[in-house]
Amino acid sequence: MEILTPAVIDPCCGTGVLTVAAEDYGYQEVLAMDLYDWGFEGRSGIDWLKVSRGELPARFQTDDFTVLMNPPFSLACEFVDQARVLGARKIVCFQRQAWRESQDRRTWWEDNPPARTWVCGDRAHTWLFHIPPEDRKGGRFMPSAWFVWERGHKGAEIGGAIWKDRRAA
Known part of the structure; x- marks a missing residue:
């Protein structure tokens, strides 16, 4: 679990999944x-x-806020x-693991290494939320990860796996 700053921005809140999660964890300035x-x-x-x-x-015009997001791929x-x-x-960015695999983004990743990457041990069950629940047939399980950048981070990227039952790997 990443500790966020007291102020959190969800710039692509969609249906509010991450916003509500941040509020549920006690962050009051979301x-x-x-x-x-x-x-x-x-x-x-x-x-x-x-x-x-x-x-x-x-409150968000300072250098003390977190961006928590699941942006368009x-x-x-x-x-x-x-x-x-x-x-x-x-x-803190939630994305498919494939985000890191592209040659087109290779230079970007070399120039912007994250401080931490937390691979989701359980594949995320994801749906584009414009698809009505009744039309969601079959599974759409994606290998996903949380990519974390933190200002001032020095050194190698840290990584690990996280699981729904909250056991770290």
Whole structure:
């Protein structure tokens, strides 16, 4: 379990899964936003990739916030870059493991190694949330991981596996 800063931004909150999880863990300053309105109480119509620091609420205009996100796969690098531009102290990004495998992203990964990578030992059961529950047939289990960047991290990347039953590997 990563310890987040007191202030947390979920820039692509979708239906609010990560926002609610952060709040359930006791984080009280959680800012949810998304480009689209997926029915969650976060602010919609906000394009994270175009947000400037001055557009964020005052509490998030410091260098002491975490970006907790599950961005669109095709834009994940850009979402991490934007979190850095805005001054995030910590970035925690949930993605398919395939995100790290592409030759197209190789240079980006070499220039932006995470401090930690936590592989999900149990494959995540993921669905694009625009697919209604009644239309979700069969399984969609993806090998996924949490990628963590932390300002000031020095040294080798740390990794491990996490499991739903909370046993670390």
